[in-house]
Amino acid sequence: MNEIVQRVRALLSTRLKLATAVAGITDDTPLFGPTGLGLDSIDALELVLGLEKEFGVVVEDRATAVTVLASIRTIAEHIQSQGKG
């Protein structure tokens, strides 16, 4: 699980070009919204495409994306639950 978390952090850093910001948040910091990293819907698309490419995980719709992309931990847990990573 820890390895998946590190790979998710790397994905956020490289795909969103947010290395400094990502280094400063916890695994439970909200990725979206004013209380967290402040990502937007275009970032969400970038993450969805990155997850598919890096982990083979498909996020089909907005509702799934809202749940899965909540935090670094929820992304890692989703990857693990899909038997990927």
Next chain:
Amino acid sequence: MVRDPTSFLPQGLSFRFVDRVLELVPGERVVALKNVTANDPHLQDHFPGHPLMPGVLLVESMAQTAGLLLPEGSSAFLAQIKEARFRAPVIPGDQLRIEAVRRGGLSDLHRFEVAALVNGTPAAEAEIVLAVVRANAGDRP
């Protein structure tokens, strides 16, 4: 008679930068042509005596081509332009062959890889994200 696919674009004629659709697989890929001509009003002042198709209009042409892959009747806005490169000047007499491929999406956002070629040589390329405006967009707060 089949209706010209470019007629489904929301842009008026004076701001339409696609002339003809050669191939169209809805939701997947499209190939279109744009002819560049000296009396195009945009080229007369860009630049006087040295007409050159503005890079932003190349992007517009590529975005409109990508827009042909959206469901018929959709209105969409540019949401993102990434990795745009302009590799060669586009001048009067050139014919742009614009190839757009859909590369995934999420909800109302659609990502495309688009290239514009002149005589088989890339003149411009970009990754473009279009945001489809939902029919009830006006109802949202």
